[in-house]
Amino acid sequence: MQFLGMYHYWVFVMLLMIGFYAVVAKVNLVKKLIGLSIFQSAVFLLYITMSKVSGATAPIFQKGVTDALFSNPLPQVLILTAIVVGISTTALGLGIVVRIKEEYGTIEEQDIQEIDRR
Protein backbone atom coordinates (compact mmCIF):
# COMPACT_ATOMS: atom_id res chain seq x y z
CA MET A 1 0.00 0.00 0.00
CA GLN A 2 2.87 2.31 0.90
CA PHE A 3 4.51 1.60 -2.43
CA LEU A 4 1.28 2.21 -4.37
CA GLY A 5 0.91 5.58 -2.64
CA MET A 6 4.39 6.73 -3.60
CA TYR A 7 3.88 5.29 -7.07
CA HIS A 8 0.80 7.50 -7.52
CA TYR A 9 2.84 10.58 -6.63
CA TRP A 10 5.69 9.54 -8.90
CA VAL A 11 3.37 8.92 -11.82
CA PHE A 12 1.97 12.39 -11.17
CA VAL A 13 5.49 13.84 -11.36
CA MET A 14 6.30 11.90 -14.53
CA LEU A 15 3.10 12.92 -16.30
CA LEU A 16 3.52 16.53 -15.20
CA MET A 17 7.06 16.60 -16.56
CA ILE A 18 6.14 14.84 -19.83
CA GLY A 19 3.47 17.49 -20.37
CA PHE A 20 5.88 20.26 -19.36
CA TYR A 21 8.50 18.94 -21.79
CA ALA A 22 5.97 18.99 -24.65
CA VAL A 23 5.02 22.58 -23.80
CA VAL A 24 8.57 23.97 -23.59
CA ALA A 25 10.43 21.82 -26.15
CA LYS A 26 7.99 21.21 -29.00
CA VAL A 27 7.58 23.92 -31.62
CA ASN A 28 4.31 22.68 -33.11
CA LEU A 29 1.44 24.60 -31.52
CA VAL A 30 -1.03 21.67 -31.55
CA LYS A 31 1.61 19.51 -29.86
CA LYS A 32 2.03 22.20 -27.21
CA LEU A 33 -1.72 22.09 -26.51
CA ILE A 34 -1.59 18.29 -26.29
CA GLY A 35 1.24 18.67 -23.78
CA LEU A 36 -0.86 21.15 -21.83
CA SER A 37 -3.68 18.57 -21.69
CA ILE A 38 -1.30 15.95 -20.26
CA PHE A 39 0.03 18.48 -17.73
CA GLN A 40 -3.55 19.24 -16.73
CA SER A 41 -4.46 15.55 -16.38
CA ALA A 42 -1.46 15.08 -14.08
CA VAL A 43 -2.82 17.76 -11.75
CA PHE A 44 -6.23 16.07 -11.82
CA LEU A 45 -4.57 12.77 -10.86
CA LEU A 46 -2.80 14.41 -7.90
CA TYR A 47 -6.05 15.85 -6.53
CA ILE A 48 -7.98 12.59 -6.92
CA THR A 49 -5.11 10.65 -5.33
CA MET A 50 -5.34 12.93 -2.31
CA SER A 51 -9.11 12.43 -2.05
CA LYS A 52 -8.74 8.66 -1.57
CA VAL A 53 -9.15 7.18 1.90
CA SER A 54 -8.08 3.54 2.38
CA GLY A 55 -10.99 1.15 2.67
CA ALA A 56 -13.46 3.89 1.77
CA THR A 57 -15.96 4.05 -1.07
CA ALA A 58 -17.33 6.73 -3.41
CA PRO A 59 -19.11 9.49 -1.43
CA ILE A 60 -22.67 8.39 -2.21
CA PHE A 61 -24.95 7.41 0.67
CA GLN A 62 -26.74 4.10 0.47
CA LYS A 63 -30.01 3.43 2.25
CA GLY A 64 -29.54 1.28 5.33
CA VAL A 65 -25.75 1.54 5.34
CA THR A 66 -24.69 3.77 8.20
CA ASP A 67 -21.09 2.73 8.96
CA ALA A 68 -19.64 3.29 5.46
CA LEU A 69 -16.38 5.21 5.16
CA PHE A 70 -16.28 7.74 2.33
CA SER A 71 -13.50 9.25 0.28
CA ASN A 72 -13.19 13.03 0.33
CA PRO A 73 -15.82 14.60 -1.98
CA LEU A 74 -14.20 18.06 -2.11
CA PRO A 75 -11.23 17.40 -4.46
CA GLN A 76 -13.60 15.41 -6.67
CA VAL A 77 -15.91 18.43 -7.02
CA LEU A 78 -13.00 20.73 -7.84
CA ILE A 79 -11.64 18.37 -10.51
CA LEU A 80 -15.05 17.58 -12.00
CA THR A 81 -15.59 21.21 -12.91
CA ALA A 82 -11.92 21.67 -13.83
CA ILE A 83 -12.20 18.96 -16.52
CA VAL A 84 -15.03 20.78 -18.30
CA VAL A 85 -13.27 24.13 -17.95
CA GLY A 86 -10.11 22.44 -19.29
CA ILE A 87 -11.80 21.28 -22.49
CA SER A 88 -13.28 24.76 -23.02
CA THR A 89 -9.92 26.47 -22.68
CA THR A 90 -8.27 23.83 -24.91
CA ALA A 91 -10.95 24.54 -27.52
CA LEU A 92 -10.18 28.26 -27.25
CA GLY A 93 -6.48 27.49 -27.75
CA LEU A 94 -7.26 25.35 -30.79
CA GLY A 95 -9.38 28.18 -32.19
CA ILE A 96 -6.41 30.54 -31.89
CA VAL A 97 -4.13 27.94 -33.54
CA VAL A 98 -6.54 27.61 -36.47
CA ARG A 99 -6.56 31.41 -36.92
CA ILE A 100 -2.74 31.47 -36.76
CA LYS A 101 -2.61 28.78 -39.45
CA GLU A 102 -4.93 30.85 -41.63
CA GLU A 103 -2.91 34.06 -41.22
CA TYR A 104 0.63 32.64 -41.29
CA GLY A 105 0.14 29.39 -43.19
CA THR A 106 2.06 27.45 -40.56
CA ILE A 107 1.72 26.32 -36.93
CA GLU A 108 5.43 25.84 -36.26
CA GLU A 109 6.76 28.40 -33.81
CA GLN A 110 10.07 29.01 -35.61
CA ASP A 111 8.38 29.73 -38.94
CA ILE A 112 5.92 32.11 -37.29
CA GLN A 113 8.77 34.03 -35.62
CA GLU A 114 10.63 34.18 -38.91
CA ILE A 115 7.58 35.62 -40.70
CA ASP A 116 7.18 38.17 -37.88
CA ARG A 117 10.82 39.28 -38.23
CA ARG A 118 10.46 40.03 -41.92
Next chain:
Amino acid sequence: MTVLFGVFLLTLLVITAVAIVRTKNLFVAVMLLGIFSLLIAANFFILDAADVALTEAAVGAGISTVLFLGALALTSEYERHATPHRWLSVVVVLSAALVILYATFDKPAFGDPNAPVHQHVAPWYLEKTPEYIDIPNVVTAVLGSFRGYDTLGEVFVVFTAGIGVLFLLSAPRSGKERPRPARPELVAIGLREDLIPRVVGRLLVPFILLFGLYVQFHGEYGPGGGFQAGALVAAAFILYALVEGEGRTLQALPQKALTALMIIGALLYGAVGLAGIVLGSEFLDYSVLSADPVSGQQLGIILIEAGVGMAVTGVLLSIFHAFAARDEI
Protein backbone atom coordinates in the same frame (compact mmCIF):
# COMPACT_ATOMS: atom_id res chain seq x y z
CA MET B 1 -5.65 -7.17 -6.60
CA THR B 2 -6.73 -3.54 -6.81
CA VAL B 3 -3.15 -2.54 -6.01
CA LEU B 4 -1.83 -4.54 -8.96
CA PHE B 5 -4.52 -3.11 -11.23
CA GLY B 6 -3.71 0.42 -10.08
CA VAL B 7 0.01 0.00 -10.74
CA PHE B 8 -0.74 -1.51 -14.16
CA LEU B 9 -3.02 1.37 -15.17
CA LEU B 10 -0.60 4.03 -13.94
CA THR B 11 2.28 2.42 -15.84
CA LEU B 12 0.18 2.33 -19.01
CA LEU B 13 -0.59 6.03 -18.49
CA VAL B 14 3.10 6.96 -18.44
CA ILE B 15 3.85 4.81 -21.49
CA THR B 16 0.97 6.42 -23.41
CA ALA B 17 2.10 9.91 -22.43
CA VAL B 18 5.66 9.22 -23.63
CA ALA B 19 4.30 7.85 -26.93
CA ILE B 20 2.14 10.96 -27.38
CA VAL B 21 5.11 13.29 -26.99
CA ARG B 22 7.47 11.19 -29.13
CA THR B 23 5.31 10.67 -32.21
CA LYS B 24 5.66 13.11 -35.11
CA ASN B 25 2.23 12.24 -36.50
CA LEU B 26 -0.30 14.50 -34.78
CA PHE B 27 -3.20 12.26 -35.78
CA VAL B 28 -1.60 9.39 -33.86
CA ALA B 29 -0.92 11.73 -30.93
CA VAL B 30 -4.59 12.78 -30.77
CA MET B 31 -5.81 9.17 -30.89
CA LEU B 32 -3.36 8.24 -28.13
CA LEU B 33 -4.62 11.21 -26.13
CA GLY B 34 -8.10 9.65 -26.27
CA ILE B 35 -6.70 6.39 -24.91
CA PHE B 36 -4.81 8.38 -22.25
CA SER B 37 -8.09 9.97 -21.13
CA LEU B 38 -9.84 6.62 -20.92
CA LEU B 39 -6.96 5.19 -18.86
CA ILE B 40 -6.95 8.12 -16.46
CA ALA B 41 -10.75 7.80 -16.15
CA ALA B 42 -10.28 4.16 -15.09
CA ASN B 43 -7.73 5.38 -12.54
CA PHE B 44 -10.20 7.94 -11.16
CA PHE B 45 -12.76 5.16 -10.82
CA ILE B 46 -10.37 3.00 -8.78
CA LEU B 47 -9.71 6.03 -6.58
CA ASP B 48 -13.44 6.27 -5.66
CA ALA B 49 -14.13 9.30 -7.87
CA ALA B 50 -17.05 7.94 -9.93
CA ASP B 51 -18.35 11.38 -10.94
CA VAL B 52 -14.92 12.52 -12.11
CA ALA B 53 -14.36 9.28 -14.04
CA LEU B 54 -17.67 9.74 -15.88
CA THR B 55 -16.79 13.34 -16.76
CA GLU B 56 -13.29 12.49 -17.94
CA ALA B 57 -14.53 9.60 -20.10
CA ALA B 58 -17.21 11.76 -21.75
CA VAL B 59 -15.13 14.91 -22.14
CA GLY B 60 -11.57 13.69 -22.51
CA ALA B 61 -12.02 10.58 -24.59
CA GLY B 62 -15.04 11.80 -26.55
CA ILE B 63 -15.27 15.51 -27.16
CA SER B 64 -11.65 16.56 -26.78
CA THR B 65 -10.57 13.99 -29.42
CA VAL B 66 -13.16 15.29 -31.89
CA LEU B 67 -12.12 18.92 -31.30
CA PHE B 68 -8.41 18.12 -31.79
CA LEU B 69 -9.25 16.23 -35.00
CA GLY B 70 -11.30 19.20 -36.17
CA ALA B 71 -8.32 21.47 -35.57
CA LEU B 72 -5.94 19.04 -37.33
CA ALA B 73 -8.18 19.01 -40.40
CA LEU B 74 -7.72 22.80 -40.57
CA THR B 75 -3.98 22.83 -39.86
CA SER B 76 -1.56 20.01 -40.62
CA GLU B 77 -1.11 16.43 -39.57
CA TYR B 78 2.64 16.31 -39.12
CA GLU B 79 5.17 18.11 -37.00
CA ARG B 80 7.69 19.42 -39.46
CA HIS B 81 10.59 20.55 -37.32
CA ALA B 82 12.88 18.64 -35.06
CA THR B 83 12.94 19.91 -31.50
CA PRO B 84 15.49 22.75 -31.13
CA HIS B 85 17.50 23.10 -27.90
CA ARG B 86 16.32 19.64 -26.90
CA TRP B 87 19.02 19.14 -24.25
CA LEU B 88 18.33 22.49 -22.63
CA SER B 89 14.66 21.50 -22.30
CA VAL B 90 15.59 18.09 -20.91
CA VAL B 91 17.84 19.70 -18.28
CA VAL B 92 15.13 22.18 -17.24
CA VAL B 93 12.47 19.45 -17.06
CA LEU B 94 14.70 17.04 -15.16
CA SER B 95 15.69 19.61 -12.55
CA ALA B 96 12.03 20.56 -12.03
CA ALA B 97 11.20 16.83 -11.77
CA LEU B 98 13.87 16.34 -9.08
CA VAL B 99 12.47 19.19 -6.98
CA ILE B 100 8.91 17.85 -7.18
CA LEU B 101 10.06 14.25 -6.56
CA TYR B 102 11.86 15.46 -3.45
CA ALA B 103 8.63 17.13 -2.32
CA THR B 104 6.59 13.93 -2.75
CA PHE B 105 8.46 12.34 0.19
CA ASP B 106 6.80 14.90 2.46
CA LYS B 107 3.31 14.06 1.20
CA PRO B 108 0.95 12.25 3.57
CA ALA B 109 0.74 8.50 2.98
CA PHE B 110 -1.67 7.36 0.26
CA GLY B 111 -5.17 6.74 1.67
CA ASP B 112 -4.27 8.08 5.12
CA PRO B 113 -7.55 9.15 6.79
CA ASN B 114 -5.60 11.62 8.96
CA ALA B 115 -4.08 13.54 6.04
CA PRO B 116 -4.62 17.32 6.30
CA VAL B 117 -6.89 17.33 3.24
CA HIS B 118 -9.45 15.20 5.12
CA GLN B 119 -9.46 17.42 8.23
CA HIS B 120 -10.78 20.73 6.97
CA VAL B 121 -14.35 21.16 5.61
CA ALA B 122 -14.76 17.74 3.98
CA PRO B 123 -15.99 15.91 7.14
CA TRP B 124 -18.49 18.72 7.66
CA TYR B 125 -19.84 18.21 4.11
CA LEU B 126 -20.19 14.46 4.68
CA GLU B 127 -21.87 14.96 8.05
CA LYS B 128 -24.27 17.77 7.13
CA THR B 129 -25.39 16.69 3.64
CA PRO B 130 -28.14 14.34 4.96
CA GLU B 131 -29.35 17.02 7.34
CA TYR B 132 -29.35 20.10 5.07
CA ILE B 133 -29.90 18.67 1.60
CA ASP B 134 -30.80 15.00 2.03
CA ILE B 135 -29.57 13.66 -1.30
CA PRO B 136 -27.35 10.57 -1.49
CA ASN B 137 -24.61 11.94 -3.75
CA VAL B 138 -22.39 14.20 -1.63
CA VAL B 139 -20.41 15.31 -4.70
CA THR B 140 -23.57 16.79 -6.23
CA ALA B 141 -24.51 18.41 -2.92
CA VAL B 142 -21.12 20.10 -2.58
CA LEU B 143 -21.04 21.06 -6.27
CA GLY B 144 -24.54 22.46 -6.40
CA SER B 145 -25.15 23.94 -3.00
CA PHE B 146 -22.25 24.18 -0.55
CA ARG B 147 -19.85 25.44 -3.21
CA GLY B 148 -22.41 26.91 -5.60
CA TYR B 149 -20.26 30.03 -6.11
CA ASP B 150 -17.39 27.96 -7.51
CA THR B 151 -19.67 26.14 -9.91
CA LEU B 152 -21.31 29.38 -11.04
CA GLY B 153 -17.84 30.73 -11.80
CA GLU B 154 -16.90 27.58 -13.72
CA VAL B 155 -20.09 27.76 -15.80
CA PHE B 156 -19.27 31.33 -16.76
CA VAL B 157 -15.70 30.35 -17.66
CA VAL B 158 -17.11 27.65 -19.97
CA PHE B 159 -19.56 30.18 -21.38
CA THR B 160 -16.80 32.73 -21.99
CA ALA B 161 -14.61 30.14 -23.70
CA GLY B 162 -17.52 29.22 -25.98
CA ILE B 163 -18.08 32.88 -26.89
CA GLY B 164 -14.33 33.23 -27.52
CA VAL B 165 -14.24 30.30 -29.95
CA LEU B 166 -17.30 31.62 -31.78
CA PHE B 167 -15.63 35.03 -32.12
CA LEU B 168 -12.34 33.58 -33.35
CA LEU B 169 -13.78 31.15 -35.87
CA SER B 170 -16.70 33.13 -37.22
CA ALA B 171 -14.45 35.93 -38.47
CA PRO B 172 -14.05 35.80 -42.26
CA ARG B 173 -10.72 34.64 -43.64
CA SER B 174 -8.61 37.50 -44.80
CA GLY B 175 -7.48 37.49 -48.43
CA LYS B 176 -8.37 34.22 -50.06
CA GLU B 177 -12.16 34.09 -50.04
CA ARG B 178 -13.57 30.97 -51.60
CA PRO B 179 -17.23 30.77 -52.63
CA ARG B 180 -19.51 28.88 -50.29
CA PRO B 181 -21.10 25.76 -51.81
CA ALA B 182 -24.62 26.56 -53.01
CA ARG B 183 -26.33 23.83 -50.98
CA PRO B 184 -24.16 22.98 -48.00
CA GLU B 185 -26.22 19.91 -47.11
CA LEU B 186 -25.25 18.30 -50.43
CA VAL B 187 -21.52 18.47 -49.75
CA ALA B 188 -20.23 14.96 -49.20
CA ILE B 189 -19.31 15.03 -45.55
CA GLY B 190 -20.27 12.52 -42.97
CA LEU B 191 -20.33 8.79 -43.39
CA ARG B 192 -23.76 8.43 -44.98
CA GLU B 193 -22.47 6.16 -47.72
CA ASP B 194 -20.93 3.69 -45.29
CA LEU B 195 -23.41 1.10 -44.09
CA ILE B 196 -21.87 0.06 -40.79
CA PRO B 197 -21.21 3.51 -39.27
CA ARG B 198 -24.67 4.61 -40.41
CA VAL B 199 -26.53 1.70 -38.85
CA VAL B 200 -24.47 1.68 -35.66
CA GLY B 201 -24.57 5.46 -35.35
CA ARG B 202 -28.32 5.63 -35.82
CA LEU B 203 -28.80 2.89 -33.26
CA LEU B 204 -26.51 4.49 -30.71
CA VAL B 205 -27.55 8.15 -30.87
CA PRO B 206 -30.97 7.82 -29.15
CA PHE B 207 -29.49 5.66 -26.41
CA ILE B 208 -26.65 8.10 -25.75
CA LEU B 209 -29.22 10.92 -25.53
CA LEU B 210 -31.35 8.86 -23.15
CA PHE B 211 -28.29 8.06 -21.02
CA GLY B 212 -27.40 11.75 -21.00
CA LEU B 213 -30.84 12.64 -19.67
CA TYR B 214 -30.60 9.85 -17.10
CA VAL B 215 -27.23 11.16 -15.93
CA GLN B 216 -28.71 14.67 -15.75
CA PHE B 217 -31.73 13.78 -13.64
CA HIS B 218 -30.17 10.99 -11.60
CA GLY B 219 -27.21 13.15 -10.55
CA GLU B 220 -28.59 13.60 -7.04
CA TYR B 221 -28.75 9.84 -6.44
CA GLY B 222 -25.79 8.41 -8.31
CA PRO B 223 -22.73 9.59 -10.20
CA GLY B 224 -23.80 12.28 -12.63
CA GLY B 225 -25.02 15.82 -13.00
CA GLY B 226 -25.10 18.70 -15.42
CA PHE B 227 -21.45 18.68 -16.52
CA GLN B 228 -21.45 14.97 -17.41
CA ALA B 229 -24.91 15.09 -18.98
CA GLY B 230 -24.01 18.15 -21.07
CA ALA B 231 -20.91 16.38 -22.41
CA LEU B 232 -22.90 13.21 -23.18
CA VAL B 233 -25.70 15.00 -25.03
CA ALA B 234 -23.11 16.98 -27.00
CA ALA B 235 -21.33 13.70 -27.82
CA ALA B 236 -24.58 12.21 -29.14
CA PHE B 237 -25.11 15.15 -31.50
CA ILE B 238 -21.46 15.08 -32.59
CA LEU B 239 -21.81 11.37 -33.45
CA TYR B 240 -24.95 12.22 -35.42
CA ALA B 241 -23.03 14.95 -37.25
CA LEU B 242 -20.18 12.56 -38.08
CA VAL B 243 -22.60 9.98 -39.49
CA GLU B 244 -25.23 12.15 -41.16
CA GLY B 245 -23.25 15.30 -41.90
CA GLU B 246 -23.26 18.81 -40.51
CA GLY B 247 -26.31 20.05 -42.40
CA ARG B 248 -28.70 17.46 -41.01
CA THR B 249 -27.49 18.06 -37.46
CA LEU B 250 -27.92 21.81 -37.79
CA GLN B 251 -31.45 21.20 -39.08
CA ALA B 252 -32.22 19.14 -36.00
CA LEU B 253 -30.61 21.60 -33.59
CA PRO B 254 -29.79 24.95 -35.26
CA GLN B 255 -26.96 27.21 -34.10
CA LYS B 256 -29.50 29.76 -32.83
CA ALA B 257 -30.95 27.13 -30.51
CA LEU B 258 -27.45 26.28 -29.28
CA THR B 259 -26.64 29.92 -28.57
CA ALA B 260 -29.97 30.20 -26.75
CA LEU B 261 -29.12 27.07 -24.71
CA MET B 262 -25.77 28.59 -23.69
CA ILE B 263 -27.33 31.85 -22.61
CA ILE B 264 -30.43 30.40 -20.93
CA GLY B 265 -28.34 27.83 -19.06
CA ALA B 266 -25.95 30.39 -17.63
CA LEU B 267 -28.78 32.83 -16.86
CA LEU B 268 -30.89 30.11 -15.20
CA TYR B 269 -28.07 29.45 -12.76
CA GLY B 270 -27.69 33.14 -12.02
CA ALA B 271 -31.47 33.59 -11.72
CA VAL B 272 -31.75 30.79 -9.14
CA GLY B 273 -29.00 32.54 -7.18
CA LEU B 274 -30.82 35.89 -7.37
CA ALA B 275 -34.11 34.24 -6.39
CA GLY B 276 -32.47 33.52 -3.04
CA ILE B 277 -31.87 37.26 -2.52
CA VAL B 278 -35.39 38.20 -3.67
CA LEU B 279 -36.93 35.71 -1.25
CA GLY B 280 -35.03 37.26 1.65
CA SER B 281 -31.87 35.21 2.04
CA GLU B 282 -28.41 35.22 0.48
CA PHE B 283 -27.18 34.73 -3.09
CA LEU B 284 -27.32 31.03 -4.05
CA ASP B 285 -29.09 30.03 -0.82
CA TYR B 286 -31.74 27.62 -2.06
CA SER B 287 -33.39 26.91 1.32
CA VAL B 288 -35.90 29.71 0.78
CA LEU B 289 -37.07 28.46 -2.62
CA SER B 290 -39.66 26.24 -0.96
CA ALA B 291 -41.51 26.23 2.36
CA ASP B 292 -39.35 23.36 3.59
CA PRO B 293 -35.62 24.26 3.52
CA VAL B 294 -34.52 20.74 2.56
CA SER B 295 -36.85 20.45 -0.42
CA GLY B 296 -35.89 24.02 -1.33
CA GLN B 297 -32.25 22.92 -1.49
CA GLN B 298 -33.20 19.94 -3.67
CA LEU B 299 -35.24 22.14 -6.01
CA GLY B 300 -32.36 24.60 -6.27
CA ILE B 301 -29.87 21.85 -7.11
CA ILE B 302 -32.15 20.38 -9.80
CA LEU B 303 -32.58 23.85 -11.36
CA ILE B 304 -28.90 24.79 -11.36
CA GLU B 305 -27.89 21.33 -12.65
CA ALA B 306 -30.37 21.87 -15.50
CA GLY B 307 -28.71 25.24 -16.16
CA VAL B 308 -25.24 23.68 -16.12
CA GLY B 309 -26.35 20.89 -18.47
CA MET B 310 -27.85 23.34 -20.97
CA ALA B 311 -24.85 25.65 -20.89
CA VAL B 312 -22.32 22.83 -21.34
CA THR B 313 -24.30 21.21 -24.19
CA GLY B 314 -24.69 24.56 -25.93
CA VAL B 315 -21.03 25.55 -25.58
CA LEU B 316 -19.52 22.21 -26.60
CA LEU B 317 -21.77 21.82 -29.64
CA SER B 318 -21.24 25.45 -30.71
CA ILE B 319 -17.48 24.90 -30.51
CA PHE B 320 -17.76 21.70 -32.56
CA HIS B 321 -19.88 23.40 -35.22
CA ALA B 322 -17.51 26.38 -35.31
CA PHE B 323 -14.58 24.08 -36.18
CA ALA B 324 -16.64 22.03 -38.64
CA ALA B 325 -18.05 25.09 -40.43
CA ARG B 326 -14.53 26.46 -40.88
CA ASP B 327 -13.75 23.28 -42.77
CA GLU B 328 -16.50 23.80 -45.31
CA ILE B 329 -15.63 27.32 -46.37
